[in-house]
Amino acid sequence: xxxxxxxxxxxxxxxxxxxxxxxxxxxxxxxxxxxxxxxxxxxxxxxxxxxxxxxxxxxxxxxxxxxxxxxxxxxxxxxxxxxxxxxxxxxxxxxxxxxxxxxxxxxxxxxxxxxxxxxxxxxxxxxxxxxxxxxxxxxxxxxxxxxxxxxxxxxxxxxxxxxxxxxxxxxxxxxxxxxxxxxxxxxxxxxxxxxxxxxxxxxxxxxxxxxxxxxxxxxxxxxxxxxxxxxxxxxxxxxxxxxxxxxxxxxxxxxxxxxxxxxxxxxxxxxxxxxxxxxxxxxxxxxxxxxxxxxxxxxxxxxxxxxxxxxxxxxxxxxxxxxxxxxxxxxxxxxxxxxxxxxxxxxxxxxxxxxxxxxxxxxxxxxxxxxxxxxxxxxxxxxxxxxxxxxxxxxxxxxxxxxxxxxxxxxxxxxxxxxxxxxxxxxxxxxxxxxxxxxxxxxxxxxxxxxxxxxxxxxxxxxxxxxxxxxxxxxxxxxxxxxxxxxxxxxxxxxxxxxxxxxxxxxxxxxxxxxxxxxxxxxxxxxxxxxxxxxxxxx
Ligand SMILES: NC(=O)c1ccc[n+]([C@@H]2O[C@H](COP(=O)([O-])OP(=O)(O)OC[C@H]3O[C@@H](n4cnc5c(N)ncnc54)[C@H](O)[C@@H]3O)[C@@H](O)[C@H]2O)c1
Ligand SMILES: O=C(O)CC[C@@H](O)C(=O)O
Numbered sequence: 066x067x068x069x070x071x072x073x074x075x076x077x078x079x080x081x082x083x084x085x086x087x088x089x090x091x092x093x094x095x096x097x098x099x100x101x102x103x104x105x106x107x108x109x110x111x112x113x114x115x116x117x118x119x120x121x122x123x124x125x126x127x128x129x130x131x132x133x134x135x136x137x138x139x140x141x142x143x144x145x146x147x148x149x150x151x152x153x154x155x156x157x158x159x160x161x162x163x164x165x166x167x168x169x170x171x172x173x174x175x176x177x178x179x180x181x182x183x184x185x186x187x188x189x190x191x192x193x194x195x196x197x198x199x200x201x202x203x204x205x206x207x208x209x210x211x212x213x214x215x216x217x218x219x220x221x222x223x224x225x226x227x228x229x230x231x232x233x234x235x236x237x238x239x240x241x242x243x244x245x246x247x248x249x250x251x252x253x254x255x256x257x258x259x260x261x262x263x264x265x266x267x268x269x270x271x272x273x274x275x276x277x278x279x280x281x282x283x284x285x286x287x288x289x290x291x292x293x294x295x296x297x298x299x300x301x302x303x304x305x306x307x308x309x310x311x312x313x314x315x316x317x318x319x320x321x322x323x324x325x326x327x328x329x330x331x332x333x334x335x336x337x338x339x340x341x342x343x344x345x346x347x348x349x350x351x352x353x354x355x356x357x358x359x360x361x362x363x364x365x366x367x368x369x370x371x372x373x374x375x376x377x378x379x380x381x382x383x384x385x386x387x388x389x390x391x392x393x394x395x396x397x398x399x400x401x402x403x404x405x406x407x408x409x410x411x412x413x414x415x416x417x418x419x420x421x422x423x424x425x426x427x428x429x430x431x432x433x434x435x436x437x438x439x440x441x442x443x444x445x446x447x448x449x450x451x452x453x454x455x456x457x458x459x460x461x462x463x464x465x466x467x468x469x470x471x472x473x474x475x476x477x478x479x480x481x482x483x484x485x486x487x488x489x490x491x492x493x494x495x496x497x498x499x500x501x502x503x504x505x506x507x508x509x510x511x512x513x514x515x516x517x518x519x520x521x522x523x524x525x526x527x528x529x530x531x532x533x534x535x536x537x538x539x540x541x542x543x544x545x546x547x548x549x550x551x552x553x554x555x556x557x558x559x560x561x562x563x564x565x566x567x568x569x570x571x572x573x574x575x576x577x578x579x580x581x582x583x584x585x586x587x588x589x590x591x592x593x594x595x596x597x598x599x600x601x602x603x604x
Contacts, residue, residue, distance in 0.1 A: 079100060079101035079102070079122040079123065079380050080101060080102050080104060080120055080121045080122050080123070080142075081095060081101045081102070081103050081104065081121070081122065081123040081124075081125060081376060081380075082104045082106065082117055082118065082121035082123070082124050082125070083103065083104065083105045083106065083107070083124075083125045083126075084106055084107060084108075084109045084114060084117075084124065084125075084126055084129075084130040085107055085108075085125075085126045085127035085128070085129040085130050085149070086107045086108075086127070086129075087105075087107075087125065087127070087149055087365070087369040087373075088362070088365035088366045088369045090366045090369070090370070091149070091365060091366050091367075091368070091369020091370045091373060092105070092369060092373065093370075093373075094370055094373045094374055094377060095373040095376070095377065098373075098377040098380075100377055100380045100381060101122065101123065101380055104117065104121070107129075108129070109130075114130070114136060115135070115136065115139045116139075118136055118139050118140045118143065119139060119140065119141050119142075120141065120142060121140060121142065121143055122142050122143065122144055122145070122380070123143070123144065123145045123146070123147065123376050123379070123380065124140075124143060124145075124146045124147070125146075125147040125148075125149060125372060125373070125376060126146070126147070126148060126149070126155070126156070127148070127149050127150055127368075128150060128152060128155050128338075128356060129155075130155065131155050132146060132155060132156040132157060132161075133157050133160075134157045134159075134160035136157075137157060137160040137161055137164055137166065138160065138164075140164075140166075143164070143166050144165075144166060144167065144379070145166065145167050145168075145169065145376055145379045145380075145385075146161060146166060146167075146168045146169075147168075147169050147170070147171075147372040147373070147375060147376045148168065148169070148170040148171065148372065148389075149171055149365075149368040149369050149371075149372045150170065150171060150174075150175055150359055150368050151170060151171070151172050151175065151176075151179075151228075151229075151281075152281060152282065152309060153168060153170055153389050154281065154282045154283075154309060154311075156168055158389065158390050161390060161463075162390045162463055162464055162467050163464060163467055164464065165459070165460065165461040165463045165464035166463065167379065167385065167388055167390060167391060167463050168388070168389040168390045169372060169375040169376070169379070169385050169386075169387045169388055169389060170372065170387050170389050171367070171368035171369075171371035171372045171375075171387060172228065172387055173228065173367075173371070174364055174367030174368035174370075174371050175358070175359035175361075175364035175365075175367065175368050176228040176229050176232055177232065177363070177364070178358065178359050178360070178361040178363065178364035179229045179232075179307055179358040179359055179364075180229050180232035180233045180236060181236075181361075182307050182333060182354070182357060182358040183229070183233045183277055183279075183305060183307040183333075183358070184233065184236045184237070184240075186305050186307060186331035186333060186352065186354070187216070187221075187237075187275055187277065187303075187305050187331060188216065188240075189331065189352055190275075190303050190305065190329050190330070190331040190352055191213050191214050191215070191216055191275075191303065192211075192213035193210075193211040193212075193213050194352075195352045196210075196211060196349060196352070197210075197211040214274075216237070216240040216241070216242050216275075217240065217241040217242065218241065218242070218243070219242050219243070219274040219275060220242065220243045220244075220245060220272050220273050220274050220275070221233075221234070221237045221242045221243070221244050221245070221273060221274070221275045221276075221277065222245050222246070222247075222264075222269040222270055222272060222273025222275065222276040222277070223237075223244060223245070223246040223247075223248075223261075223269070223277055223279060224246070224247050224248075224266065224269060224270075224276065224277070224278045224279065224280060224289065224290075225247075225248055225278060225279035225280035225281075225286075225308065226246045226247075226248035226250075226251050226279070227248065227279060227280075229279045229307075229308070230246065230248065230277075230279030231259070233277055233279065234246060234259060234261050235259070238259075238260055238261070242275075243262070244259075244260075244261035244262070245261065245262040245263075245264045245268065245269050245272050245273065246261055246262070246263060246264070246269065247263070247264055247265060247266045247268070247269040251263045266289075267297060270290075270294055270297055270298050271297050271298065271299070272299075273298070273299065273302060274299060274301075274302060274303065275302070275303045275304075275305065276290070276298070276302060276303075276304050276305070277304075277305040277306070277307070278290060278305075278306050278308050278312045278313065279307075279308045280308060280309075280312060281308075281309065282308070282309035282310075282311045282312055286309075286311075286312050287311050287312070288311070288312075288313070288314040288317075289312050289313075290304070290312060290313040290314065290317075290318070291314040291317050292314065292317040292320065292321070295317055295318070295320075295321040295326055295327065296326075298326065298327070300325070300326060301327075301328040302326070302327055302328065303327070303328050303329045303330065303331070304318065304327055304329075304330040304331070305330070305331045305332075306330070306331070306332050306333065306334055307331075307333040307334065307358045308334060309334050310332075310334040310335035310336040310337070310338065310340070311336045313330075313332075315335070315336055315343070315345055318330055318345065319344060319345050319348070322345075322348050322350050322351065323348070327350070328350060329350040329351065329352070330345075330350065330351050330352075331351075331352050331353070332345070332351065332352075332353045332354075333353070333354045333355075333356055333357060333358050334356055334358070335356075338355075338356055339355065340353075340355070371386075371387070372387075374386075375387055384399060384403070390463055391442070391445075391462065391463055392439070392441040392442060392445070394438075394439045394441070394442060398438050398439050399442075401434075401435075401438055402435070402438055402439075402440060402442060402443055404508060405435070405443055405489070405491060405508065406442070406443065406446050407446075407514065408491060408506050408507075408508060408514045408528065409429075409443040409444070409446040409447040409450070409491055409493075410446040410447065410449055410450035410453075411450060411506070411514070411516075411528040411604050412447060412450065412491060412492075412493045412504045412505070412506050412516070412528070413446070413447040413448060413449065413450025413451035413452075413453070413493055414450035414451070414453055414454065414602065414604060415450075415504050415516065415519075415528065415532070415602050415604070416450075416451060416493050416494075416495055416502055416503070416504045417450065417451045417452075417453070417454040417455075417495075418454065418534075418600050418601070418602045419497070419500075419502040419504070419519075419520075419534070419600060420497035420498065420500045420502060421497075422497040422498025422499070422500055423497065423498055424451060424472075424474055424495055424496070424497050425473070425474060425475070425495075425496045425497070425498075426474070426475045426477075426495065426496040427447075427448065427451060427469070427474060427475065427476045427477070427493070427494070427495045427496075428476075428477045428478075428479060428493075428494045428495075429443070429444045429447045429476070429477070429478050429479070429491065429492070429493050429494075430478075430479045430480075430481065430490075430491070430492040430493075430494070431443070431478070431479070431480045431481070431489075431490070431491060432480075432481050432482070432483050432484030432485065432487070432489065432490035432491075432492070433482065433483075433484030433487060433488050433489040433490055434484075434488055434489045435480070435484075435489045435490075435491065436480035436481055436482055436484075440478065440480070441478070442462065443491065444476065444478050445462040445465045445466060446462060446465075447491070447493050448465040448466065448468075448469050448476060449461060449462055449465045451493070451495065452465060452468055452469065452472075456468065484507075485505075487507040487517065488507070488510070489507055489508065490505055490506075490507050490517070491505065491506055491507070492504070492505040492518070493505075502520055503518065503519075503520060504516060504518065504519055504520075505517050505518035506528060513527065514527065514528050514529075515527060515528070516528050516575075519534065519564075519573060519575065520573075521566065522564030522565075522566075522572075522573050523564055524562045524564055524573075524575050525562060526560070526562060526575050526577065527560070527577065528604050529577075529604055530559070530577050530578075530579075530603070530604065531577065531578045531579070531580060531581050531582060531601065531602075531603055532575065532576070532577055532578075532601065532602040532603070532604065533574075533575070533576040533577075533578055533582055533599065533600070533601055534573060534574070534575055534576075534598075534599070534600040534601075534602070535547060535573065535574040535575075535576070535590065535596055535598070535599050535600075536571065536572070536573050536596070536597045536598040536599075537571075537572055537573070537574065537593075537595050537596045537597060538569070538570075538571065538572065538595035538597075539565040539566075539567075539568060539569050539570055539571070539572035540569060540595060543572075543574075543593070543595060543596070544561075544563065544574060546593050546594075547574060547576075547590065547593065547596075550586075550589055550590060550593065551576075551578065551586075554586050554589070555580075556578050556579065556580055556582060556586065557578060557579040557580070558576050558577075558578055558579075559576075559577040559578060559579055560576065560577045561574065561575070561576045561577075562574070562575040562576075563575075581601075581603060582599075582601045587599045587601065
């Protein structure tokens with residue numbers, strides 16, 4: 066999956082701060098790319114992190130660093146946060162998005178390791194392996210205390226059948242377990258294909274002998290497995306959590322084990338980490354590892370390489386592969402829509418210049434071929450252009466939507482096969498106070514971008530350089546007077562278009578000129594009879 070990273074930092078000055086241990090092999094691409102200075106400072110105390118982040122352009126973390134709003138707000142140059150792993154619950158995504166900071170992760174590199182760890186934990190739990198090992202180390206030869214249960218023919222309930230959940234389900238089938246899973250995206254067809262049963266959350270937790278959770282930790286999944294859920298489970302159920310602490314309510318789990326409902330739990334992740342000295346760890350039915358799901362040589366190398374490459378891509382101004390806070394589109398779709406990115410932004414910027422009144426409603430229409438694709442990245446670019454007039458470089462494609470929402474600007478997207486004779490057409494429309502304006506543009510084969518409509522006037526203008534839009538009354542001499550005045554000011558006209566609603570009616574002139582038109586020159590133009598408005602746009 067791909068999306069475009071838009072902000073292009075000055076690569077000569079980029080600083081990449083790494084605050085969790087990353088595999089040495091994984092760091093290699095970052096070292097080789099030499100796009101930036103690497104500051105490798107794992108385990109940085111909070112106060113030092115707040116200092117170090119000030120000058121960083123990029124931050125790379127695993128799950129150890131808490132990238133809180135405080136950390137993000139202390140950053141002065143930060144443009145990208147890379148998570149070497151899947152879960153981004155240690156990163157304040159809202160704060161990053163608000164500041165226009167892109168967050169990328171490495172979603173695939175540790176799937177296998179996490180799935181293998183889950184199976185290892187489930188097997189160890191079933192056969193009391195850690196407890197038996199400890200007993201043996203204590204000099205005991207106790208074969209009665211550690212009688213376990215088989216996995217074969219037991220039902221495994223999988224909650225969250227994403228990358229890891231699905232791998233766990235496949236492996237459990239290999240153990241000849243029956244698998245029942247709940248995931249909001251799980252269809253009957255996919256379940257059938259995988260040889261498992263799809264159920265509701267309740268059906269899964271009621272049916273299972275073992276339950277393993279593989280959802281992200283979010284508002285909706287916090288304490289998903291709580292006292293009420295334990296109440297619905299089979300007596301003697303065993304619980305595995307190699308996803309995120311917090312999905313299971315630890316106090317409720319403690320009570321459920323103490324009360325005999327739950328026969329045991331295997332935990333790799335905890336509500337607060339590091340997790341030491343907790344009463345759960347004192348229960349003989351609980352086995353635990355210190356967040357080791359992704360801790361294999363292979364996974365660490367892979368996630369570090371993946372996230373490092375994305376950070377390098379970003380620093381080189383290239384599309385990133387795994388954005389978390391941007392809509393991501395497939396490589397194929399990106400190839401189709403990427404050529405329109407600049408056009409969409411320029412249409413937005415041009416439109417923003419057509420009125421000084423506040424922008425309230427925006428509609429971006431896509432006609433022709435473009436209607437077949439996911440065009441959300443284009444809409445973000447159009448919004449970026451529209452907001453740039455007032456927000457300058459503060460707006461980028463990461464925060465364009467957030468900023469639009471925070472200014473109560475509604476943004477709609479429409480698609481239609483009709484493209485008014487062009488192969489593709491983008492039209493950006495906006496309500497600005499009591500005015501309504503629209504600008505449309507296209508890419509002409511071999512000729513590049515064109516603005517083809519401004520309000521109701523058909524034009525043919527290259528969206529580049531210094532543009533001048535003059536609204537006037539259609540009458541003889543208007544064009545000549547404008548030409549004369551610009552000549553007096555030594556402003557050379559490169560191209561000129563005129564359009565009118567009807568003879569003698571409202572008309573526009575669209576000019577591209579070789580130098581910037583200054584406010585005093587605009588003032589002089591406005592003094593010409595029958596010129597109502599002069600707008601400049603520098604693209
Ligand atoms: N222990 C570790 O070291 C380790 C390593 C890697 C990943 N993880 C964690 O494992 C979890 C899964 O990772 P993944 O790569 O499979 O993620 P994923 O995004 O591929 O899958 C998550 C799945 O959960 C589903 N889901 C969301 N809400 C749900 C709900 N309320 N009920 C049921 N399903 C729901 C989603 O539809 C999705 O299919 C994450 O929490 C991740 O942080 C832990
Ligand atoms: O950084 C780690 O080792 C843990 C990673 C894991 O929890 C993840 O979500 O990818």
